[in-house]
Amino acid sequence: xxxxxxxxxxxxxxxxxxxxxxxxxxxxxxxxxxxxxxxxxxxxxxxxxxxxxxxxxxxxxxxxxxxxxxxxxxxxxxxxxxxxxxxxxxxxxxxxxxxxxxxxxxxxxxxxxxxxxxxxxxxxxxxxxxxxxxxxxxxxxxxxxxxxxxxxxxxxxxxxxxxxxxxxxxxxxxxxxxxxxxxxx
Numbered sequence: 001x002x003x004x005x006x007x008x009x010x011x012x013x014x015x016x017x018x019x020x021x022x023x024x025x026x027x028x029x030x031x032x033x034x035x036x037x038x039x040x041x042x043x044x045x046x047x048x049x050x051x052x053x054x055x056x057x058x059x060x061x062x063x064x065x066x067x068x069x070x071x072x073x074x075x076x077x078x079x080x081x082x083x084x085x086x087x088x089x090x091x092x093x094x095x096x097x098x099x100x101x102x103x104x105x106x107x108x109x110x111x112x113x114x115x116x117x118x119x120x121x122x123x124x125x126x127x128x129x130x131x132x133x134x135x136x137x138x139x140x141x142x143x144x145x146x147x148x149x150x151x152x153x154x155x156x157x158x159x160x161x162x163x164x165x166x167x168x169x170x171x172x173x174x175x176x177x178x179x180x181x182x183x184x185x
Contacts, residue, residue, distance in 0.1 A: 038176070041171075041175045042175065045110045045113040048106065049106070052110065056103060060103075060135050063143055063145055064146060065144055072147055073149070074151060075148075075150055100156055101155050102159060103155075104128060104156035104162070104163065105159045107163065108160035108162065108168045109164070109171065111124060111128075111160075112124065116172055116175075119168075119173075119176075121164065124168070128156060128161075129153060132153045132157060
């Protein structure tokens with residue numbers, strides 16, 4: 001009887017793992033043009049986000065001494081909305097409500113492009129709510145003629161939701177799409 005070395009269990013496992021790695025398709029590399037387009041899109045989004053932050057700061061964090069007697073803190077959701085809608089001029093209500101919604105839209109569009117890990121409805125809503133809360137706290141605590149308003153948080157977050165659903169999700173997927181796998185040979 002001839003002696004033949006048997007394959008050890010460890011040897012057979014190693015061979016199987018090697019075979020499995022070989023069976024996995026190689027991850028295709030992005031072409032240089034794809035990387036350039038992606039970089040330009042992210043840079044463009046970043047520049048717009050910085051411009052948006054400057055506009056947001058100017059609109060929300062500049063003192064308004066003439067408004068000192070008119071401002072009050074609102075911790076009751078819907079109270080400011082009701083006050084806006086009760087104004088005799090509908091234009092004023094549209095300006096207040098629409099303006100707050102419009103302030104949130106760029107956030108919902110640009111954030112998922114700049115930071116793809118924030119993509120997702122709940123993540124965008126949470127991030128927008130946190131940023132808006134910080135702005136509102138700063139307004140209420142530090143800025144003359146401005147006050148904290150929970151309705152502004154709700155409206156800004158609603159705007160981010162609209163922006164995300166209309167464009168942010170699609171643009172982020174387009175910029176950060178994974179390259180198509182090449183067929184195995």
